[in-house]
Amino acid sequence: MQYHTNSATFDLPAPLKDKSMHMFVMRDDGPSEFSVVITHADVLPEESLADFGDRLRQELGRALPRFQLRGLKECQVGASPAIELAYSWRKDGNFMHQRQAIVLVEGPAPGTRQAMMIAATCLNAFTEEWNAAFDGLLASMTLRNPLSVAAAAPKRKVVAATQPYTFALSARRRSLHVYANQAEACRKTDPREVELETWAFFDAAGNRLQPHFTAPNSYDPGLRNTGMYQLAAHPDPDATSLLDNLHLAAIYDPPMDVPGLPHLDAVRNFLEQQAA
Known part of the structure; x- marks a missing residue:
């Protein structure tokens, strides 16, 4: 399969999977006050955007100490349906804060899908400046391989209640x-x-x-x-x-x-x- 990056085009051997990551920081040494990372993750065949968001939230809750979800909302990235999670967790005695937007895009192979995740991280709570910076980044984004609206946002599955609560x-x-x-x-x-x-x-x-x-x-x-x-x-x-x-x-x-x-x-x- 021919693979495209910003800097080169090459033939990707079939067994290899794309785990590329884009990282944008403010300084070369030590943690930045504000940073943005873009990654991709596989989506299960019948998994909707909401389902993927639920699964990611559960994984974050298990992986991050003192994880606390502070916000969940629908949004758009590149005119495609997206969801955004806002959360914090404890690291080295301090609370880290992150806003993460998730949008489904076409995968590298025909008929496949991936979740594109754009995460902004602050060492302290988000200020108006950093909120505006991340909002502006999302608003300016154009997707190269967007899904159709129907494919990106299928119906949420309704789970049957097993208790009378x-x-x-x-x-x-x-x-x-x-x-x-x-x-x-x-x-x-x-x-x-x-x-x-x-x-x-x-x-x-x-x-x-x-x-x-x-x-x-x-x-x-x-x-x-x-x-x-x-x-x-x-x-x-x-x-x-x-x-x-x-x-x-x-x-x-x-x-x-x-x-x-x-x-x-x-x-x-x-x-x-x-x-x-």
Whole structure:
């Protein structure tokens, strides 16, 4: 197979795989305050962009000490769908900070795909200057071998829940609650706040649930009756999962009647096991 780089073109022997890396640093000696590294990784045949992001996040959590996901969002790289992870980890007594954008591109062989990963690293928390620098780099990027939109962003697989647990995430309080079942979640969550869409609900596999009101809230000053609602599967199979939103939870209310979920890391591990 003929192989192309910025500096040369050559015939690549068939057994060899491309593990090339581009590294951009600010200084020749010692770590840079800000650096960017571009690498590629293989994508499994049926793996979507979201699936690859989930797998990468799990691998980072196992490999990096004190790994903490600080943000997860959809974005674009070279007009192609992409996702970005923001996270930190502990190294040599300090916390490193990284933003990593991931986009799927065509692989070196016909019909194959690769994940192209653009990672910016800071020795300290990202400043406005370094955030702007990385945002500008991503905005300026043009892909030489992009995938079609449909191939780059296939439907996310919906995992069937194996437990009756129901998770409730309050956007206003940034708190996550776990209930033994959907009925308990409905009883213990204020219907007025649910109507204002300040709560998001998920089943035990992390799939999004949608509330349906069976009795409306009353705002008559003389009555002030609260409504009643039930939860059902969300109609959009691509609705963001609890794993995608778990970084929004700053407060966790450990459940008394749901054993094995004493903290947020346990919740994350439980959801990852459900997905696996």
